[in-house]
Structures are given as structure tokens and as C-alpha cells.
Amino acid sequence: MSSDPIVPAPDATADGADRLDAGRPFDAAIVGAGPSGSAMAILLARAGARVALIDAGRFPRDKLCGEYLSPEGVGAVDRLVPDGRLARSGGRPIRSVRLTTPRGRVLEAEVAGPDGRAGLGLSRSALDALLLDEARSLGVEVFEGIRVSGPIVAGGRVVGVSGRRESGRPVTAHASVILAADGRHSALTRRSGATRPRSLPGLRPRLFGLKRHLIIADDAADEPPGTVGLHLLPGGYVGACRVEGGRTNLCGLLPERLSRQYRGDLDALAEATFPGNRTLAALWDAAQPTGPWKTVAGVRVETSSPLLPGIFYCGDARGTVDPLGGQGLTMAMLGAEVIAPFVLRTLAQRDLDLATLRAAQRAWHARFDRRVALCRAFHHALVQPSLIDLASLLGRGGNALLSLGFTMTRDPARMLS
Numbered sequence: 154m155s156s157d158p159i160v161p162a163p164d165a166t167a168d169g170a171d172r173l174d175a176g177r178p179f180d181a182a183i184v185g186a187g188p189s190g191s192a193m194a195i196l197l198a199r200a201g202a203r204v205a206l207i208d209a210g211r212f213p214r215d216k217l218c219g220e221y222l223s224p225e226g227v228g229a230v231d232r233l234v235p236d237g238r239l240a241r242s243g244g245r246p247i248r249s250v251r252l253t254t255p256r257g258r259v260l261e262a263e264v265a266g267p268d269g270r271a272g273l274g275l276s277r278s279a280l281d282a283l284l285l286d287e288a289r290s291l292g293v294e295v296f297e298g299i300r301v302s303g304p305i306v307a308g309g310r311v312v313g314v315s316g317r318r319e320s321g322r323p324v325t326a327h328a329s330v331i332l333a334a335d336g337r338h339s340a341l342t343r344r345s346g347a348t349r350p351r352s353l354p355g356l357r358p359r360l361f362g363l364k365r366h367l368i369i370a371d372d373a374a375d376e377p378p379g380t381v382g383l384h385l386l387p388g389g390y391v392g393a394c395r396v397e398g399g400r401t402n403l404c405g406l407l408p409e410r411l412s413r414q415y416r417g418d419l420d421a422l423a424e425a426t427f428p429g430n431r432t433l434a435a436l437w438d439a440a441q442p443t444g445p446w447k448t449v450a451g452v453r454v455e456t457s458s459p460l461l462p463g464i465f466y467c468g469d470a471r472g473t474v475d476p477l478g479g480q481g482l483t484m485a486m487l488g489a490e491v492i493a494p495f496v497l498r499t500l501a502q503r504d505l506d507l508a509t510l511r512a513a514q515r516a517w518h519a520r521f522d523r524r525v526a527l528c529r530a531f532h533h534a535l536v537q538p539s540l541i542d543l544a545s546l547l548g549r550g551g552n553a554l555l556s557l558g559f560t561m562t563r564d565p566a567r568m569l570s
């Protein structure tokens with residue numbers, strides 16, 4: 154594929170891609186318009202940078218996720234999207250989490266922040282569109298329907314990206330700085346850096362994620378209002394979170410061998426395995442699906458480091474966290490706040506060396522390593538429901554332990570800002 158500016162193609166006007174490499178180069182080209190990419194675009198545009206934001210999908214789009222935004226994440230969105238627009242999104246406030254086990258035991262914990270701020274149940278189509286619209290309103294140029302395949306490297310540094318439109322036609326973008334915000338299994342990270350797992354391989358089974366939106370006809374079978382449920386099954390769990398529009402999002406992480414066993418038929422898998430947890434079974438029995446299942450394979454906890462100058466990583470492309478603590482969205486946006494000053498410094502100095510990238514990386518680790526470790530510990534404890542059964546025997550003490558765990562995943566100093 155050539156790295157020349159693209160020649161306008163018959164379909165270029167339709168997707169706007171002909172603007173990507175025409176005229177003045179961008180200061181920053183961000184690949185991925187999820188929460189980390191849009192947050193980064195907002196922060197850079199506010200500082201006056203000319204930004205291109207490129208995504209393979211078209212918005213609003215659904216996305217596999219538990220759709221629980223932590224109180225700290227609510228604070229981050231409120232900083233990024235002003236005028237209380239998140240509060241008017243229709244999202245459902247979340248103040249507690251309850252864990253249920255196959256033996257019918259229950260643990261409950263407060264998840265509201267120290268300032269009383271609640272978390273939020275909000276669909277990814279609504280949350281991601283809110284952030285993207287704000288980026289657009291600040292002058293960020295958004296290019297949808299372009300799948301980036303890799304970096305363009307010249308003189309030992311990344312100077313752009315190449316990819317394809319939906320029609321299959323090649324496209325390139327050049328910018329002073331490239332940002333990989335293309336999520337877990339990032340194509341850009343794979344081609345420009347090193348990714349390593351945080352857990353020893355083989356320590357736990359390979360997991361896959363699944364998600365579906367439901368209407369629960371029987372309110373008594375639904376999650377209690379204000380509560381996100383985590384319903385444990387052998388080797389994994391299925392969460393339930395009310396979101397806007399009277400829907401409940403069901404989202405879980407289960408061993409990949411189950412997907413193989415049921416040959417990818419997730420309805421059959423649900424019918425066979427959900428009765429293993431009676432709270433989940435009651436919810437599933439009362440459920441009317443409102444859309445298809447979404448799945449993602451190979452859910453691992455990984456961290457990435459750059460091997461080439463010219464490219465920063467953010468969000469899941471920078472590092473993932475076990476989903477169970479509900480910290481991924483929050484880290485995606487707070488991570489953009491951590492990394493944006495390094496990007497702006499690079500743009501001001503017109504020079505990007507590996508030392509700057511490594512400094513950004515150290516800042517990210519300093520901010521997030523503790524919560525990544527804690528969420529991993531949560532995961533390991535919860536895939537053995539007997540530990541939760543044991544903790545539930547402590548009564549209020551068990552609930553307090555769970556609350557403490559969730560509190561420690563936050564950065565208390567920043568909760569009140």
C-alpha cells in the first residue's frame with residue numbers, strides 16, 4: 154500500500170476520507186473513537202491542536218461492554234462533556250453492587266464515591282456518541298468507516314497510518330503524532346510495540362465476553378434499581394446492569410471451552426448454564442432480548458510498550474484491566490488525561506523521542522497499576538465462588554470487605570475534582 158496522499162475515489166466524498174491526507178497535515182491522528190480516543194481528541198482540540206479521529210465503525214454503534222460507568226468515570230465524562238449532558242442521557246444511577254453465587258449466597262457493597270456521586274448504567278452507543286459529538290463540536294475531524302491496518306514508518310519513526318475504507322480502497326493519514334486508541338487487540342500496537350500479558354499464561358482458562366440487551370418483563374426478577382449484579386458461575390460470571398430506555402444489559406465473561414462446547418450457540422449456552430445461578434436464571438427466564446448477542450474472544454489482561462517513536466498508546470491499546478471492577482471506561486478517559494500533556498509537549502517541541510513515550514508510560518503505570526492489580530485479585534477471587542460463600546458468612550463484615558475492595562480501585566485524591 155502506498156503512503157502517498159490518497160487520490161479522491163468515487164466513494165471518497167461519501168465517507169469524507171478524501172480530507173484525510175489532503176492539505177495541511179494534522180497535528181494528531183487518533184485511531185479509535187471509543188472513550189479513550191474521543192477523550193484524547195477533546196483534550197487535544199481544547200489545547201488548539203488540529204485532530205483527525207478515525208474509526209472502523211459508524212456511530213452511534215453498539216459495543217460489547219458491561220455498560221457500568223464508575224463514579225470516577227462519571228466525573229471524567231463531566232469534565233470532558235460540559236453542561237450536565239451526561240446527567241440528561243437517561244443513564245441509570247448505580248450505587249451498589251451485589252454478588253450472587255451458585256449456592257445462593259449474596260454479598261453487597263456500596264460503589265458510590267466519597268462525595269456521594271453515583272456510578273451510571275448507560276449503553277455504549279449513548280456514551281460513545283456523547284463523547285464523539287463533543288469532539289466534533291470542538292473541530293475534531295471525524296472519519297468513520299476506515300479500518301487502519303498499521304503504521305507508516307519513515308526514518309525509524311511512525312509518521313502516519315494506512316488502512317482501508319469500507320469499499321476496500323486504501324487510505325493513508327499523516328500527522329505529527331499518531332495515537333493508537335483502537336482498543337483491545339489493537340492492530341497499531343501489534344505493529345509498533347510490544348504487548349505482554351499481566352498474568353502468567355495458563356494461570357486461568359481462556360475467557361470470552363458476551364453481551365445482550367434485554368427487556369425484563371418481571372421487575373422483581375430484574376436487578377434492583379441502583380444495583381449492578383454480578384452473578385457467578387463456575388469459571389466466570391454474568392453481570393446485569395440497567396441502562397437507559399428501560400433495558401437491562403447482560404454481559405459476562407465465561408471460559409472459551411463453553412463457547413466451543415455449544416458451538417457458538419449462545420442461547421443454548423445460556424439455557425444450559427444460567428440455571429447454575431438461581432438469581433441469574435430468574436432474570437433470564439423473564440427476559441426478552443432486544444438485539445443479537447455480541448461476543449469477543451481472548452479477553453486477557455495485557456500491557457503495551459512502544460518500540461518506535463511517533464506513536465502513543467491509550468485506553469485498552471495501552472493496557473487492559475479485568476472487567477469485573479468496572480474500571481475500563483474510567484481508565485480509558487483518565488488515561489487520556491494522563492497522556493495528553495505528553496502529546497501536547499511533543500507537539501510544542503516538534504520532536505518525539507522514545508524517552509518521552511517512556512515517560513508517558515511511567516506516568517500511566519504510576520496512576521493505574523494498583524487498580525489493575527486489585528481488579529485482577531477480584532477476578533481470581535470471584536471465579537472461585539466458594540470464597541464469596543465464605544465471605545458471606547461474615548455478614549456485614551463480608552459486605553464491608555467487598556466495599557473496601559471497590560473503594561481501593563479508585564484514586565481518592567481525584568474523586569472530588
Ligand SMILES: Cc1cc2nc3c(=O)[nH]c(=O)nc-3n(C[C@H](O)[C@H](O)[C@H](O)COP(=O)(O)OP(=O)(O)OC[C@H]3O[C@@H](n4cnc5c(N)ncnc54)[C@H](O)[C@@H]3O)c2cc1C
Pocket residue numbers: 184185186187188189190207208209210217218219220221222223299300301302316334335336337339340362363404405406449452467468469470476479480481482483485
Ligand atoms: C466483557 C467485558 C465487559 C466490560 N465491562 C465494562 C464495564 O462495565 N465498565 C467499564 O468501565 N469497562 C468495562 N469493560 C472494559 C471497557 O469496555 C474498555 O476498557 C473500554 O471500552 C476501553 O475503551 P477504548 O476507547 O480504549 O477502546 P474501545 O472502546 O474498544 O474503542 C476502540 C475503538 O477503536 C475502533 N477500532 C478498532 N480497531 C480499529 C482499526 N483497526 N481501525 C480503526 N478503528 C478501529 C473500534 O471500532 C472502537 O470504536 C469491559 C470489557 C469487557 C471485555
